[in-house]
Amino acid sequence: MARRERGSTRPSGDDRQDAILATAESLLAHRSLGDISIEDLARGAGISRPSFYSYFSSKDEVVIELLARVIDEVEGALAGLPGEVSSDPADRWRKSISAFVDVFTKHEAVAETAIAARLHNPEIQALWARSMQSWVDYTTKVITSERKRGAALDGIPAHDLAVALNLMNERVLSASFSRERPAIDRTVVVDVMLGIWMRSIYGSSAEK
Amino acid sequence: MARRERGSTRPSGDDRQDAILATAESLLAHRSLGDISIEDLARGAGISRPSFYSYFSSKDEVVIELLARVIDEVEGALAGLPGEVSSDPADRWRKSISAFVDVFTKHEAVAETAIAARLHNPEIQALWARSMQSWVDYTTKVITSERKRGAALDGIPAHDLAVALNLMNERVLSASFSRERPAIDRTVVVDVMLGIWMRSIYGSSAEK
DNA sequence: TCGTGACCCGACATAGTGTTGGATTAACCG
DNA sequence: CGGTTAATCCAACACTATGTCGGGTCACGA
Numbered sequence: 517m518a519r520r521e522r523g524s525t526r527p528s529g530d531d532r533q534d535a536i537l538a539t540a541e542s543l544l545a546h547r548s549l550g551d552i553s554i555e556d557l558a559r560g561a562g563i564s565r566p567s568f569y570s571y572f573s574s575k576d577e578v579v580i581e582l583l584a585r586v587i588d589e590v591e592g593a594l595a596g597l598p599g600e601v602s603s604d605p606a607d608r609w610r611k612s613i614s615a616f617v618d619v620f621t622k623h624e625a626v627a628e629t630a631i632a633a634r635l636h637n638p639e640i641q642a643l644w645a646r647s648m649q650s651w652v653d654y655t656t657k658v659i660t661s662e663r664k665r666g667a668a669l670d671g672i673p674a675h676d677l678a679v680a681l682n683l684m685n686e687r688v689l690s691a692s693f694s695r696e697r698p699a700i701d702r703t704v705v706v707d708v709m710l711g712i713w714m715r716s717i718y719g720s721s722a723e724k
Numbered sequence: 725m726a727r728r729e730r731g732s733t734r735p736s737g738d739d740r741q742d743a744i745l746a747t748a749e750s751l752l753a754h755r756s757l758g759d760i761s762i763e764d765l766a767r768g769a770g771i772s773r774p775s776f777y778s779y780f781s782s783k784d785e786v787v788i789e790l791l792a793r794v795i796d797e798v799e800g801a802l803a804g805l806p807g808e809v810s811s812d813p814a815d816r817w818r819k820s821i822s823a824f825v826d827v828f829t830k831h832e833a834v835a836e837t838a839i840a841a842r843l844h845n846p847e848i849q850a851l852w853a854r855s856m857q858s859w860v861d862y863t864t865k866v867i868t869s870e871r872k873r874g875a876a877l878d879g880i881p882a883h884d885l886a887v888a889l890n891l892m893n894e895r896v897l898s899a900s901f902s903r904e905r906p907a908i909d910r911t912v913v914v915d916v917m918l919g920i921w922m923r924s925i926y927g928s929s930a931e932k
Numbered sequence: 933t934c935g936t937g938a939c940c941c942g943a944c945a946t947a948g949t950g951t952t953g954g955a956t957t958a959a960c961c962g
Numbered sequence: 963c964g965g966t967t968a969a970t971c972c973a974a975c976a977c978t979a980t981g982t983c984g985g986g987t988c989a990c991g992a
Contacts, residue, residue, distance in 0.1 A: 550844055553948065564972050569950070632843045636758055645905050652906045669928055672919040679906045680916055683899055684892035691891055697853050698860045698887045708888055711880040712924045719928020720877055761979065772941045777981070 533571045535561035540578045544625040549575060549633060576637050583630045583640065586623045587647045593619055594654055605667065605718070610710050612658075613685065616651060617706060620689050631690060648686070652678045659717055669719045681713055741779045743769035748786045752833040757783060757841060784845050791838045791848065794831045795855045801827055802862055813875065813926070818918050820866075821893065824859060825914060828897050839898060856894070860886045867925055877927045889921055 539560030543552050554575060558568040572578050593615045602608045620627050634641040655678035662668035688709060691699040700708050747768030751760050762783060766776040780786050801823045810816045828835050842849040863886035870876035896917060899907040908916050
């Protein structure tokens with residue numbers, strides 16, 4: 517909000533802003549936010565450090581803008597998911613978990629940066645929370661409808677279950693991508709997560 | 725490593741080091757590591773800022789020492805857990821999850837700080853990883869033995885399952901304690917986690 | 933009492949952030 | 963086509979925090 521107060525006679529304004537964002541995303545692929553100075557971002561965009569502040573008031577504001585764009589994509593990905601249960605529940609859940617994984621993969625650097633930066637920045641925290649909330653709401657809705665038709669187990673409140681499973685995905689993916697240890701190999705990570713989702717939601721009967 | 729090079733004629737040396745650690749832990753209860761300066765730690769321990777460097781080479785070194793002490797406690801907690809299956813599996817898993825939760829709760833500030841600081845410090849990352857690895861190894865061992873006696877489901881590799889469940893606990897607890905949203909209420913968080921563990925390991929038959 | 937050495941801190945060097953005010957330049961218009 | 967305007971730029975400054983160095987200080991043992 518209020519990230520530029522210049523007028524708009526000159527044509528170069530928005531281009532410069534985009535250049536900063538592009539520089540940030542490309543630098544974040546190789547270094548952490550803390551290792552990138554505002555000077556680096558300014559130089560990358562072809563402007564001086566003070567001029568940076570005409571476009572963003574801090575490094576975090578840049579991350580916020582990058583994250584905001586990813587979140588728009590998240591909302592889109594969710595809208596593309598089936599609202600009703602298809603013939604094969606496992607297939608449906610795999611699709612939605614894969615959608616989550618796809619967003620995470622495609623914007624790996626931004627996601628990792630946001631996860632780290634939210635710890636000291638309430639605004640980033642709020643944005644990330646909004647994104648997670650979208651997934652949780654969707655998950656809760658589907659679990660509830662599966663329970664209504666008698667396919668899914670009761671016992672754990674649907675919302676709590678949805679929160680735990682989505683937080684698990686966030687953490688497990690983060691560990692897999694950043695090659696921490698312990699972690700799950702990238703090649704099987706979706707299968708493992710899906711397995712836990714199926715058993716937690718439906719019980720053992722749902723195993724493949 | 726090599727965190728003090730003074731000799732040891734004067735008696736005050738180790739006391740000062742402990743004073744720094746105590747100051748750090750108490751300040752971390754209210755502020756994040758980034759909001760605490762070395763000056764704050766030195767003042768709290770009754771020494772000047774330069775003298776701080778006689779005991780620790782950076783703020784992170786202080787965190788490492790605090791975390792190392794917590795980890796010693798973790799190893800102790802694990803040793804106190806039953807190695808064999810008791811009459812009621814759910815009860816046994818509740819005990820081990822509670823042990824994890826207890827450590828996390830008791831050293832909440834250190835745990836949260838370490839989780840945040842590991843993102844930019846490989847040594848903290850390694851220490852935390854070692855702690856998680858302990859839990860994962862224990863979990864893997866128990867799952868395997870439960871499978872051998874035919875009580876637990878096959879399907880997901882035991883190690884992968886153990887990693888995912890332990891990472892879930894880490895993330896879910898962290899969210900509950902720091903009052904993020906979405907999160908699970910503290911009063912039910914153990915029940916929710918236990919429910920997912922039981923269903924993932926045993927299937928629906930294990931529900932209470 | 934004096935020497936020794938561990939310990940302490942004043943003062944410095946460095947690096948990054950955020951701000952300011954005057955110079956610069958493009959667009960517009962009379 | 964030169965003059966006015968206003969957006970844009972950056973050199974230089976102020977501030978904060980980190981990490982370092984070297985000389986001063988104090989307790990102890992001889």
